[in-house]
Amino acid sequence: MTSGGEGDNEAVSAMHFPDLIAEMHDHAGQTVEHDVDAGAARLNAWIGKRSKRSAGGEPSPPPDSEKFAVFYQRMIIRIRTHLVRLGAPPELAQDLAQEAVMEAYVRWSTLKNPHRWVVRQAVSQFRAxxxxxxxxTSPSPSAAPEPRRPRRVTCGSLVAEIRFDQDVTVCTLTGELDMLASPRLRDELLSLVDAGRKYIVLEVSAVRFFDSTGLGVLLLVRRRLQDKGGAIALAGAQPLLIRLLTLLNLLRELPAYPSLATATSAVLEAAAVHSTSDTDKERR
Structure with missing residues (x-):
């Protein structure tokens, strides 16, 4: 996410790029089942241009859409099957396969063997x-259990400071949430979810740049939390990010609040509702 008029115009203009995912599904004879997936896909062509521009060069021409549609269809199935054989849950295998294939779209002109690259990329991300x-999840070597201590994680150009406040995990992000930082942040957040941290607040007021890969990470974490009865909220979101979420109709999936206090309260309220629901089920 950038600040200023130029970044604002680019974020809005992303809505006018061809929806690459929808086009690929059309070639494959499928349909896009969820607005979230289609909305996030609209930004892929835009982030391709942004990533090349930030590297100091002109954006490279994308692959032919029909050829890439065939590549997409074949490799998604192949990678997903391979990751499941390696022990990945089907949902995670699908997410990693899609991320690898879409990153191949961005890097297409630099890849000598895209088929081999996407498989290696997906396997590498699964290993991470x-x-x-x-x-x-590994047990602490200390004899007595201790409360989790705050920690600082560097994810490329992004720094994540994680602290634990009873049931809520607060993650303060500083820097740029781009395609380089997203994989590390994704692994960190998913490890928290898998370790039982079901309520997460992301403090994003100090995030200077926010692209579609970062948005995809948040949607993935939100879906995983939802499956476990948890919730996620954004605190201190800049007006440009809120406008982007509004354009993509994602404020329901990724609710944004002006302050950390209001976001934490909203997540705790969701936790209370979930706890009440579980109690009612037990009584029945």
């Missing part, structure tokens, strides 16, 4: 996820 999960 497994490692982060093991580190998060």
């Amino acid at each position: 996820h497994q490692k982060a999960l093991r580190e998060a």
Whole structure:
């Protein structure tokens, strides 16, 4: 996410790019089932241009849409099957496969063998996820259990400061949430969810840049939390981010609040509602 008029115009103009995912599903004879997936996909062409521009060069021409649609359809199935055989849950395998294929779209002109690259990329991300999960769930060597201590994690150009406040995990982000920082942040947040941290607040007031890969990470974490009865909220979101979420119709999935206090209260309220629901089910 950038500040100023130029970044604002680029974020809005992203809505006018061809919806690459929808186009690929059309070629494959499928339909897009959820507005969230289609909305996040609208930004992929835009982030391709932004990533090349930030590297100091002109954006490279994308692959032919029909050829890439065939590549997308074949590789998604192949990678997902391979990751499931390696032990990945089907949902995680699908997410990692889509991320790898879409990153290949961004890097297309630099890849000598895209088929081999996407498989290696997806497997590498799955291994990183497994490692982060093991580190998060491994027992402490100390004799007595201690409260989790705050920690600082560097994710490329992004710094995440994580602290634990009873049931709520507060993650303060500083820097740029781009395609380089997103994989590490994704693994960190998913490891928290898998370790039982079901209520997460992301403090994003100091995030200077926010692209579609970062948005995809938040949607993935939100879906995983929802499956476990949890919730996520954004605190201190800048007006440009709120406008982007509004354009993509994602404020329901990623609710944004002006302050950390209001976001924490909203998440705790969701926790109370979920606890009451569980109690009613037990009584029945």
